[in-house]
Amino acid sequence: MPDATILAAALVNGATQGAIYALIALGLTLIYGVLHIINFAHGAALMAALYAVLLLFTGLGVDPYVALPIVTAGMFALGYALQRMVIGPASHGRDENILLVTLGVAILLENLALVAFKSDTRTIDTPYAFATVDVGGVLIAVPKLAALGGALAMTAALFWLIERTDLGRAIRAVAKERQGARLCGIDVEHVFALCYGIGLACVGAAACFLLPSYYVNPTVGGGFVLIAFTVVVLGGMGSFVGALVGGFVVGLAESLGGLAGITLGWGENMGQLGIFLVFIAVLLFRPQGLFGARG
Amino acid sequence: MGSRAPATGLGRDLAVVAAIATAILLLPLGTQSGAALHAVILTLLATVLGQGWNILGGFGGQFSFGNALFFGVGAYAAAVLQMRLGINAWIALPLAAAAGAAVGALVGALAFRYGLKGSYFALVTLAFAEVFRILANMLPFTGGGVGLMLPLDTRAAAMQFASRVGYLYLIGAFAVAGFLLHVWLRHSRFGAWLVAIRDNEAAAAALGVDAFRVKLAAIVLCGALTATSGLFYVQYLHYIDPNIAFGPAFSVEALLGPIVGGMGTVFGPLVGAIVLHALSESTRNLVADVPGVSLALYGAVLIVMVRYMPGGIMGLLRRR
Structure with missing residues (x-):
């Protein structure tokens, strides 16, 4: 049995990691909620955003947190253009096509990154990378604390956007009844593209919070994409609160599972394995998730 | 070619299969070049891999976004049965197929029992x-991340061949x-059921499927x-690890x-x-061997195909 400090550290670590998962999953759940598609390019988009943060830092000396508005805006533009020019036209109104096209985008992005940056894993050196705050005897890394704050702020902002603005009302209308929304004068294709853009903007924000305490390589997105799906499915497709809670659940499951695995001598892989088993179980037994309504 | 082909051309389909079989048989008369045979063998291997997906996805x-699951099960079954249990490759072949079928039954029973469709099904396979x-990576008998290297034993009895022609005929036969x-799927009742489910599951079920x-x-x-x-991959290339076997x-x-x-x-x-x-x-050949180029191209091809040619090349031919 590990002592209390190790356990507390694992809990804190899981919660802060969960915040990152939640940030990534927020974008995914928005895209799903409105477009009713699963965005397989989500992990690749995260990878692209991480490289953007990396290049801004190494090339121009822009701090990741300062880069937040730049990367977020850039990812929004990328998402808008992708949906408007590639995914939308290729869908021919069939969900299977969207599935395949987003997979194609993911393969393309990942391998272009491999061509451009080789398979090297890169990190950035920030002055605060190893700074910690002491909270009741548990040391928390400052970048992870920032990610926690970012995830909460982002959820609140998305909530406000969807519930309180005209754009949010248009998005909800399109999500509920496409043809009806179109008849009311809503430009459905524009709203789709906006949603995809906002979804990728969330990924951009997540990348800014992630890189100071993480790394980037061309396949880094693959590890996150199934986790993000797990979070979204667990929380309920299309639910922001669900994504936030799901993120924390998965983060904690991973860190506690890893701790249990090490303690029992099965290795750290137990954490990851746990995530996928939870994922499969939720898909099978409660596909509407904890906070979602089916359909 | 001018007239429209009949909707069910069983004889024509069988004639094309016979022509393909003959071409594979006669190929070694045309070329003995190792590189050319290697390319044909890999293409046939990819054909078998694609055929597996096509039964479930196409018909x-x-x-499925995770067919590497079955590929990897076959590859590991082949390697583990031969290397750990000393079982002959020809006996390992039906066992590997049975292992793939069993894993398919497990995934299918779970996914289809709970009505997973579309993206949900894709996700669960992944x-x-x-x-x-x-x-x-974790289990002891798989060799972990290091993988398994099948020892060289070039006897037909061990399903290994000194000449590439042996592999050509073996994989070609499959x-x-x-x-x-x-x-059979195209012309049988079972195939018709499968296509009916693809096109409209509710209607098919209402008609008693x-x-x-x-x-x-x-x-x-x-x-x-x-x-x-997966088994042929191991027999031919002699090596498997978790990322090759079960990776994307x-x-x-x-x-x-x-x-x-x-x-x-x-x-x-x-x-x-x-x-x-x-x-x-x-x-x-154009851009040397920069890693990533060919897969990036695959991604682009996938997007272009779905955008402009959702029926694939065969769909293009049929429309003429």
């Missing part, structure tokens, strides 16, 4: 492939068997055929071939495999 409309990848399976059992049978066939391609590369290759060639068609997997291999070979 049945259930898109997740199973990941679970198996992690397990292959590709031909795969085609015959496809011809047992959708669960038909889809289950399809994923079992898919698992068995895909697992044999073979999942992508499995679905890309049939989609490029024409989903749900008998010869789509072959046409797609030929086009994709020609494409990646020619880019390799």
Whole structure:
């Protein structure tokens, strides 16, 4: 049995990691909620955003947190253009096509990154990378604390956007009844593209919070994409609160599972394995998730 | 070619299969070049891989994004049975196919029992492939992340051949068997059920098709055929590790071939495999061997195909 400090550290670590998962999953759940598609390019988009943060830092000396508005805006533009020019036209109104096209985008992005940056894993050196705050005897890394704050702020902002603005009302209308929304004068294709853009903007924000305490390589997105799906499915497709809670659940499951695995001598892989088993179980037994309504 | 082909051309389909079989048989008379035979063998291997996906995805409309699951099960079954248990490769072949079928039955029973469709089904196959990848890394008898290297034993009795012609005939025979399976699907009642489920599951069920059992049978066939391609991979290239076996590369290759060639068609997997291999070979010649280029191209091809040619190359031919 590990002592209390190790356990507390694992809990804190899981919660802060969960915040990152939640940030990534927020974008995914928005895209799903409105477009009713699963965005397989989500992990690749995260990878692209991480490289953007990396290049801004190494090339121009822009701090990741300062880069937040730049990367977020850039990812929004990328998402808008992708949906408007590639995914939308290729869908021919069939969900299977969207599935395949987003997979194609993911393969393309990942391998272009491999061509451009080789398979090297890169990190950035920030002055605060190893700074910690002491909270009741548990040391928390400052970048992870920032990610926690970012995830909460982002959820609140998305909530406000969807519930309180005209754009949010248009998005909800399109999500509920496409043809009806179109008849009311809503430009459905524009709203789709906006949603995809906002979804990728969330990924951009997540990348800014992630890189100071993480790394980037061309396949880094693959590890996150199934986790993000797990979070979204667990929380309920299309639910922001669900994504936030799901993120924390998965983060904690991973860190506690890893701790249990090490303690029992099965290795750290137990954490990851746990995530996928939870994922499969939720898909099978409660596909509407904890906070979602089916359909 | 001018007139429209009849909707069910059983004789024509069988004639094309016979022509393909003859071409494979006679190929060594035309070329003894190792590089050329190697390219043909890899194309046929990709054809078998694509055929497995095509049964479930093309005919049945259930898109698996994790067919590497079956490929890897077949590959590891082959390597573990031979290396750990000393079982002969020819006996390992039906066992590997059975293992693929069993994993297919497991995934299918779970996924279809709970009504997973579309993206949910794609996700669950992907997740199973990941679970198996992690397990292959953890379990003692798989050799972990180091992988397994099949010892060289070039005797036909060990399903290893000194000449590439042996592999050509072996894998070619299975590709031909795969085609015959496809011809059967195209012209049988079972195949018609499967297509009916793809096109409208509710309507098919209303007409008395047992959708669960038909889809289950399809994923079992898919698992068995895909697992044999995994076994051939190990016999031919002598090495397997968790990332090759269960990683995304073979999942992508499995679905890309049939989609490029024409989903749900008998010869789509072959046409797609030929086009994709020609494409990646020619880019390799153009831009040397930069890692990532050929897969990036695959991604672009996938997008372009779905955008402009959703029926694949066979669909293009049929419209004329």
